[in-house]
Amino acid sequence: MISLAGIDRIFQVGDQTVHALANVNLEITAGEYVSIMGPSGSGKSTLLNIVGLLDRPTDGIYKLDGRDVTGLSDEDQARVRREKIGFVFQAFHLVPRLTALENVAVPMMLAGIGINERRRRAAKSLGDFGLGDRMDHRPSQLSGGQRQRVAMARATIMRPPVLLADEPTGNLDRASGHEVVGLLEQLNASGVTLIVVTHDPELGQRARRQLHMVDGSIDTDDVLQP
Amino acid sequence: MMQPGDILRFSTRSLTGFRTRTILMVIAMAIGVGAVVVLTALGEGARRYVVNEFSSLGTNLIIVFPGRTETGGNVPGMLVGRSPRDLTLEDAVAVLRSRHVTRIAPLNIGSAYLSRGRLSREAPVLGTTYEFRDIRRLEMGRGSFLPPADPTKAQSICVIGQTLAEELFPNEEPIGQWLRIGDRRFRVIGVLGSKGRSLGFDTDELAIIPVASAQQLFNQPSLFRILVETRHRESLDTAREEIRRILKDRHEGDEDVTVVTQDAVLATFDRILRTLTLAVGGIAAISLAVAGILTMNVMLVAVSQRTAEIGLLKAIGASRQQIRNLFFAEAALLSACGAIVGLGLGAAGILIIRQIYPAFPAAAPLWAVAAAVLTAALTGVSFSVMPARRAARLDPVIALAKR
Numbered sequence: 001m002i003s004l005a006g007i008d009r010i011f012q013v014g015d016q017t018v019h020a021l022a023n024v025n026l027e028i029t030a031g032e033y034v035s036i037m038g039p040s041g042s043g044k045s046t047l048l049n050i051v052g053l054l055d056r057p058t059d060g061i062y063k064l065d066g067r068d069v070t071g072l073s074d075e076d077q078a079r080v081r082r083e084k085i086g087f088v089f090q091a092f093h094l095v096p097r098l099t100a101l102e103n104v105a106v107p108m109m110l111a112g113i114g115i116n117e118r119r120r121r122a123a124k125s126l127g128d129f130g131l132g133d134r135m136d137h138r139p140s141q142l143s144g145g146q147r148q149r150v151a152m153a154r155a156t157i158m159r160p161p162v163l164l165a166d167e168p169t170g171n172l173d174r175a176s177g178h179e180v181v182g183l184l185e186q187l188n189a190s191g192v193t194l195i196v197v198t199h200d201p202e203l204g205q206r207a208r209r210q211l212h213m214v215d216g217s218i219d220t221d222d223v224l225q226p
Numbered sequence: 227m228m229q230p231g232d233i234l235r236f237s238t239r240s241l242t243g244f245r246t247r248t249i250l251m252v253i254a255m256a257i258g259v260g261a262v263v264v265l266t267a268l269g270e271g272a273r274r275y276v277v278n279e280f281s282s283l284g285t286n287l288i289i290v291f292p293g294r295t296e297t298g299g300n301v302p303g304m305l306v307g308r309s310p311r312d313l314t315l316e317d318a319v320a321v322l323r324s325r326h327v328t329r330i331a332p333l334n335i336g337s338a339y340l341s342r343g344r345l346s347r348e349a350p351v352l353g354t355t356y357e358f359r360d361i362r363r364l365e366m367g368r369g370s371f372l373p374p375a376d377p378t379k380a381q382s383i384c385v386i387g388q389t390l391a392e393e394l395f396p397n398e399e400p401i402g403q404w405l406r407i408g409d410r411r412f413r414v415i416g417v418l419g420s421k422g423r424s425l426g427f428d429t430d431e432l433a434i435i436p437v438a439s440a441q442q443l444f445n446q447p448s449l450f451r452i453l454v455e456t457r458h459r460e461s462l463d464t465a466r467e468e469i470r471r472i473l474k475d476r477h478e479g480d481e482d483v484t485v486v487t488q489d490a491v492l493a494t495f496d497r498i499l500r501t502l503t504l505a506v507g508g509i510a511a512i513s514l515a516v517a518g519i520l521t522m523n524v525m526l527v528a529v530s531q532r533t534a535e536i537g538l539l540k541a542i543g544a545s546r547q548q549i550r551n552l553f554f555a556e557a558a559l560l561s562a563c564g565a566i567v568g569l570g571l572g573a574a575g576i577l578i579i580r581q582i583y584p585a586f587p588a589a590a591p592l593w594a595v596a597a598a599v600l601t602a603a604l605t606g607v608s609f610s611v612m613p614a615r616r617a618a619r620l621d622p623v624i625a626l627a628k629r
Binding site: 049052054055074075077078079081082083087089091093095096097098102106107109110111112114115154155158 | 228229231232236239240242243534535537538539540541542543544545546547548622623626
């Protein structure tokens, strides 16, 4: 599913070169539940951004579904993100002036899906996430947990096979955090590949496969036997 | 691909989402468009006004005046030490020999003190003949105009404008009264009707006396103008040539007078005023350019305010092209709203001008309206190229990192 070979990512900060990722090799098969842990600056977010095609590696080859996506044009990368990858962010990143329903419908709008189908699918998805009665609320009228659920509805509306979550519970209280994690795991159980970046060990240790990163490299790669 | 309707809808939502900003931008754009519309309407109004004034005088008119103003082949008299020959009353009468000429009115003009008892004021004094009234289509208020007479005979009679009548003969009937003009006395025989300002003369403040009297009064034997009316409009050019020949013969072969048709004068005015309209329109267009730069500023601020949103849109599958289109659409919508509101403002401005000066035919020419709208759209969109590109190039990782 996801195959990273010899990935380097070098940043130029002033006159210093920072090796955010150094020779990362990683294979993730479809349906896996992977957590990426490590201290700040260890490169875990950079790795997630490269997997999510938000960032390009300086060197190395990234294959998604057997297709080399490293050198794709902007247009093609946008399409891959739209169709294959869903993002869940720590800060939710909802568009404040749009209602919950409209926020969920944005990826479909970018894909050129008609407005009626968008409304139907977005409404159904929000209902599935338990927000059937909050569809016309704006993000400012929703609680943190509700916002993250809207964001998850948006991330999954195009039915992507891969879901990337960057500190999904970072801005939430414990109860809402548990709820969100539960929903993410449900999605994983239905076959979606789930990759979670976190420095919360409690969250990280729930994953069957746990990566620890140190200084831009994968330090340990543990797979729990069920 | 994103559907055009969705691009518009999304941009509209972001415009209504940042209301103050949008309203300010629309106002800036609208003032620019409105200014172009109103100023060109003023220029165009002035042009129409002058054209109307001229045509109300009749179109088969020729004007003769002393001296040559056109640059021709002959050396100007000034350079060889001769002043142009006088244009005399005899010249004026000679012009009547052309069979295309129906009427002439010699004109002599000066300024003099008019007084009656203790009341006095300065006013332009026009020396002319009976025919002037018909050529200029003057209306009489009371009494009669100068009677038909030998133009070379001085007579102590005068016709005065309404304002003069009111000021010099308050609560009195001026007709039959004596009036002192300069150092001579004239009997008032008529008061002009109110026609208002016409071709630079305010007839309400004008005193008209026989041309020979004016020559004596101002000690000026040369005429200021000869107005010539031809039989038909078609005979204008032949008549002009004949007049030129007659006067050349009388002036020992020197072409030292200028003979122009009113059409030529009108065309010149028309040209000048058209240029003026263009010029004021251009000045107003500067405000449109300013509005364009404002749009750019606001869009740049919008890009930096909305980095997170742009990053997010990229993360969930928007290509650079799509981001660019969204920002373009926003700028285009802003410009369109500004243009529409500006047209409204301009129309309102024109309406107000018409209310205040009903005689002034203010109307924005269609080309100016089209140009204003086009400029608004063009500046709005072209000045949003940079912000849109900046938005499109934004690195989603950095954009999303901002909280």
